[in-house]
Amino acid sequence: MTLTPVEPTIKSRPVYAPLEPRPGHLHLIIADGEGADAVTDMLAKTSDAGQLLASAHLMYCPGPNGTDLTERLRALGALQFFRAPTIPALLPRLKRVLVDAHMGSQFYLAGTEGLCGQAETAIMQTGFPASAIQKEHRGSTVRRVQCVHCKGITENVATDPFQCSHCGLSLFVRDHYSRRLAAFQGVNIDAEDPGDVPPSVVRFK
Amino acid sequence: MSLDFKPGAFNDFFREETFRGDFTYRNSPHNIRRFPFPFDRDDYMYAVNMEPHVPGRIGSVFEKTFDVDEHYVAEMIDRAKVLADDPLRCQSLPHMTLAGWDLLELIMESKARDYPEWFSLEKNGNRWRWINRPLGIDHSFTFLDEATLPYGPMEYITRQTQGDFTLQDEREGTLWMDAGIATSQADWSVDFDIGMSWHEWHAPVPLAHEMGIFDRALKFLLKLQHGAPVRRFNWTMTVNPLLDTAPETYPKWGPTKTSLTQENLGQKQHLRVELQTLYRLPRSNAIAFDIRCYLASFDELMTVPKWARRLHRVVRDIHPDLATYKGFIRNQPAMVEWLSKYDDGKPTSPGWWPEEA
Numbered sequence: 221m222t223l224t225p226v227e228p229t230i231k232s233r234p235v236y237a238p239l240e241p242r243p244g245h246l247h248l249i250i251a252d253g254e255g256a257d258a259v260t261d262m263l264a265k266t267s268d269a270g271q272l273l274a275s276a277h278l279m280y281c282p283g284p285n286g287t288d289l290t291e292r293l294r295a296l297g298a299l300q301f302f303r304a305p306t307i308p309a310l311l312p313r314l315k316r317v318l319v320d321a322h323m324g325s326q327f328y329l330a331g332t333e334g335l336c337g338q339a340e341t342a343i344m345q346t347g348f349p350a351s352a353i354q355k356e357h358r359g360s361t362v363r364r365v366q367c368v369h370c371k372g373i374t375e376n377v378a379t380d381p382f383q384c385s386h387c388g389l390s391l392f393v394r395d396h397y398s399r400r401l402a403a404f405q406g407v408n409i410d411a412e413d414p415g416d417v418p419p420s421v422v423r424f425k
Numbered sequence: 426m427s428l429d430f431k432p433g434a435f436n437d438f439f440r441e442e443t444f445r446g447d448f449t450y451r452n453s454p455h456n457i458r459r460f461p462f463p464f465d466r467d468d469y470m471y472a473v474n475m476e477p478h479v480p481g482r483i484g485s486v487f488e489k490t491f492d493v494d495e496h497y498v499a500e501m502i503d504r505a506k507v508l509a510d511d512p513l514r515c516q517s518l519p520h521m522t523l524a525g526w527d528l529l530e531l532i533m534e535s536k537a538r539d540y541p542e543w544f545s546l547e548k549n550g551n552r553w554r555w556i557n558r559p560l561g562i563d564h565s566f567t568f569l570d571e572a573t574l575p576y577g578p579m580e581y582i583t584r585q586t587q588g589d590f591t592l593q594d595e596r597e598g599t600l601w602m603d604a605g606i607a608t609s610q611a612d613w614s615v616d617f618d619i620g621m622s623w624h625e626w627h628a629p630v631p632l633a634h635e636m637g638i639f640d641r642a643l644k645f646l647l648k649l650q651h652g653a654p655v656r657r658f659n660w661t662m663t664v665n666p667l668l669d670t671a672p673e674t675y676p677k678w679g680p681t682k683t684s685l686t687q688e689n690l691g692q693k694q695h696l697r698v699e700l701q702t703l704y705r706l707p708r709s710n711a712i713a714f715d716i717r718c719y720l721a722s723f724d725e726l727m728t729v730p731k732w733a734r735r736l737h738r739v740v741r742d743i744h745p746d747l748a749t750y751k752g753f754i755r756n757q758p759a760m761v762e763w764l765s766k767y768d769d770g771k772p773t774s775p776g777w778w779p780e781e782a
């Protein structure tokens with residue numbers, strides 16, 4: 221498994237690169253699903269993984285496809301390790317940890333776009349520069365999509381079009397992406413011709 | 426504390442009209458002549474079209490810094506309705522409050538200077554008294570003290586100013602749309618775009634990225650100086666004089682695109698022109714972006730023969746990616762058929778002014 225390829229589309233679409241070990245006082249590593257592989261690949265690139273792990277806080281949750289590599293990551297022996305059942309259950313702890321994180325901290329995000337995006341939003345809200353954050357997309361390509369009409373966010377969208385889980389409208393999935401919301405945009409597909417909804421195809425797995 | 430309008434003064438000038446429901450919006454013959462027709466030639470393609478925003482021809486929309494026209498009061502009533510329905514149309518990230526005060530000052534000073542019969546501003550240190558006669562507002566407040574206004578400063582002043590506004594913070598060599606109000610937007614979402622950087626919010630635009638337009642325009646804007654604003658045009662097409670073509674409400678107005686016939690097209694189809702102006706703000710160093718929307722029906726535009734000929738040629742020959750992006754590709758053939766009757770094939774003079782027909 222390597223970096224999930226992302227077709228270059230439009231400029232708001234997030235871009236990803238393999239994680240690289242960097243010097244820092246605190247290493248905050250946040251991953252879900254196959255993102256665990258990105259973390260171990262990153263550690264394999266440094267001759268002193270032990271030192272990095274000695275100042276690392278590792279948070280992990282299983283991916284939306286069920287991939288759960290908790291034990292691999294727990295076994296690394298990071299200073300602190302936390303396993304959450306889901307992303308929403310992981311975020312409160314991340315936000316609490318960020319309160320005490322100082323400049324010079326390094327952030328490593330790996331896994332689904334939902335995980336990378338929501339962690340990035342939380343980190344940037346505390347004022348850290350984008351340059352301190354690395355993101356590597358691995359595993360499932362399902363999307364987190366905001367319905368531009370009702371504002372509800374539907375997680376783990378696999379098909380296009382899909383039905384908004386909040387208001388029920390049929391939405392097509394744009395590549396336009398909001399970093400603040402950590403979500404792609406969903407727009408009503410049959411607004412101009414009500415009822416004329418093309419069949420859904422699986423675009424994200 | 427609230428911002429209750431008590432319009433009534435100057436009713437001989439400001440029209441009573443609607444931008445929804447029965448759509449009674451119209452341009453007076455005088456207002457058609459001053460419509461900012463955006464095509465200075467018979468074809469159209471994106472360009473870095475910016476020029477200094479200096480006082481222009483008397484009577485034109487360029488004459489004053491912030492043009493106030495016959496639709497002012499009706500537009501402000503429409504804005505208040507949109508905001509009551511959806512407060513997310515106006516958002517300001519916490520670090521943008523100072524830029525909001527900069528904008529409030531810019532607009533109050535400009536309007537009091539340019540339209541003394543309608544607006545006045547008295548300053549006694551930081552104690553300011555603002556009078557907006559067309560909307561019936563007489564309000565004293567303390568400059569830079571938010572507690573003395575019924576809304577944040579950006580919202581307060583833009584509820585009294587035609588045009589959507591965004592405020593851009595400058596960081597990391599780019600601009601960030603960190604505050605904005607949009608109730609007369611051409612199908613983009615403030616709620617979605619707040620917090621984005623220059624290239625991100627422009628991401629959906631076709632062709633222009635590849636043409637290098639956004640790189641060049643950003644470079645130009647980062648050098649924008651306080652006191653030297655610039656302006657440019659943008660345009661699109663809208664069915665009915667609907668100011669608020671928001672993605673949020675697209676399921677409501679989308680179906681109107683299928684309502685055009687050769688009989689009703691002249692009345693229903695509107696050219697939507699945005700006069701966009703950009704100002705560097707003095708205290709915050711932010712950049713204010715004003716997107717002022719002007720609407721004219723095809724029937725109204727046909728009263729100017731030069732515009733009639735030219736609009737036909739522009740709509741007929743436009744790049745399909747632009748017609749698709751601007752959302753009128755499905756009605757383009759019907760528009761061209763309708764407009765062709767007003768194009769006798771004669772040459773048109775350069776420039777957008779009507780009289781050089």
Ligand code: HEM
Binds near residue numbers: 474629657659
């Ligand atoms: C800081 C000020 C500016 C802001 C906040 C802004 C904002 C926007 C937004 C929100 C859109 C709609 C994108 C979408 O489809 O979601 C847009 C479109 C566009 N912008 Fe800007 N813009 C700014 C300045 C400029 C400048 C200076 C240029 C000059 C080249 C420019 C050129 C364009 C073009 C060509 C489009 C496509 C319009 C169309 O075809 O209808 N923008 N802009």
